Amino acid sequence: LAKTTQPISMDSYEGQEVNITCSHNNIATNDYITWYQQFPSQGPRFIIQGYKTKVTNEVASLFIPADRKSSTLSLPRVSLSDTAVYYCLVGRSNDYKLSFGAGTTVTVRA
Amino acid sequence: EPEVTQTPSHQVTQMGQEVILRCVPISNHLYFYWYRQILGQKVEFLVSFYNNEISEKSEIFDDQFSVERPDGSNFTLKIRSTKLEDSAMYFCASSEGGTGTDTQYFGPGTRLTVL
Numbered sequence: 001l002a003k004t005t006q007p008i009s010m011d012s013y014e015g016q017e018v019n020i021t022c023s024h025n026n027i028a029t030n031d032y033i034t035w036y037q038q039f040p041s042q043g044p045r046f047i048i049q050g051y052k053t054k055v056t057n058e059v060a061s062l063f064i065p066a067d068r069k070s071s072t073l074s075l076p077r078v079s080l081s082d083t084a085v086y087y088c089l090v091g092r093s094n095d096y097k098l099s100f101g102a103g104t105t106v107t108v109r110a
Numbered sequence: 111e112p113e114v115t116q117t118p119s120h121q122v123t124q125m126g127q128e129v130i131l132r133c134v135p136i137s138n139h140l141y142f143y144w145y146r147q148i149l150g151q152k153v154e155f156l157v158s159f160y161n162n163e164i165s166e167k168s169e170i171f172d173d174q175f176s177v178e179r180p181d182g183s184n185f186t187l188k189i190r191s192t193k194l195e196d197s198a199m200y201f202c203a204s205s206e207g208g209t210g211t212d213t214q215y216f217g218p219g220t221r222l223t224v225l
Contacts, residue, residue, distance in 0.1 A: 032211055043114075043201040043216030044153060087153075091210040096141060097166060098214060100153040 002027045002090040009105040018075040020104050022088030025069045030094070033064060033071045036087045038103070044087065048073070078108045112136045114217035116202050122223045126191050131220045133185045133202030142185045143203040143214060144177065146170070153201065159185065160208055192224045 005023040012018045024033070032051055036044040048055055050062040050071070061074040075082060085103040115134045123129050135142050144156040157167040159177050176188045185204075189196055199219040205212040 034210075038153075041199070041219070041221070043203070043219050045216065046213045049211065049213070093210045095210045096143075096158060096205065096208050096212065096214070097155050098143075098145070098153075099155065102152060 002031055004088045004090055004101050006086075006088050006101070006104045008102065009107070011107050011109065012078055013109050014079055015077050018078050018082070018106055018108075020073045020075075020086055020088070020106070021070055022073070023070045024088070024090045027068050027090055028092070030092050031068075031090050032093055033062065033068075034089045034091065034098075035060070035062065035073045036089065036098075036100070038085045038087065039083075044098075044100070047086075075106075078106075080108050080110060082106065083108045112215075114202055114204055114215050116200075116217035116220050118220060119218065120221045120223070122225065123192055125194055125224055129189050129192055129222065131187045131189075131200050131202075131222070133187070133204075133217055134183050135185055135202065135204030136206075136215055137183070139204035139206050139215075141165075141205045141208045141212070142177075142179070143205075144187045145201045145203060145216075146198040147201065147219075148195075148198045156187075156200075158208075165208070189222075192222075194224050197222055197224045 002024045034049040035047040038044045048062045055062045063072045087103040142159045147153045158165045202217045203214040205214045
């Protein structure tokens with residue numbers, strides 16, 4: 001499994017855009033990039049998944065450069081309720097087992 | 111929106127006792143999982159279950175652990191003889207398909223405290 005590296009924590013303010021970059025230098029051809037969000041004392045929640053270029057949904061955007069060695073999760077106009085831990089996961093398309101790292105704790109302040 | 115539910119939300123038990131954690135996965139999902147998260151640590155995969163059998167388990171999932179789908183809706187994790195180090199949040203998850211691109215939906219978790 002590709003090892004991922006992401007910042008331990010990030011601070012932001014309400015209304016700002018938050019970009020979290022995850023490094024995965026040894027990503028394999030069959031690997032997908034998935035981001036999950038976890039609030040305290042709750043289970044992880046799927047945010048977005050991509051393979052290359054850009055993916056956008058109603059919650060976030062995921063930018064993946066051509067070499068796929070990193071990816072950036074973009075949360076537009078965050079609110080206090082976006083305070084959570086965000087996990088970047090890299091996994092094979094044929095492997096359902098999720099491997100979580102330490103994640104990035106995002107704190108949104110008023 | 112359909113969701114995974116888990117009961118109880120908090121379970122306190124004495125070391126050496128058996129506990130059963132219960133989950134109701136999303137109804138049309140076919141793949142079921144248990145994960146655990148020790149306080150302040152990573153979410154760790156325990157086991158996956160498909161077609162009424164374990165498809166994969168981690169080294170954490172030793173002989174003290176077992177899973178079962180006793181009926182068409184419930185999915186249970188049993189710990190036969192709890193240890194202090196079993197104290198953790200236990201999350202059940204389910205997915206429609208069994209590939210890495212199938213979204214896993216997690217329940218709210220059961221906090222297990224072993225005294």
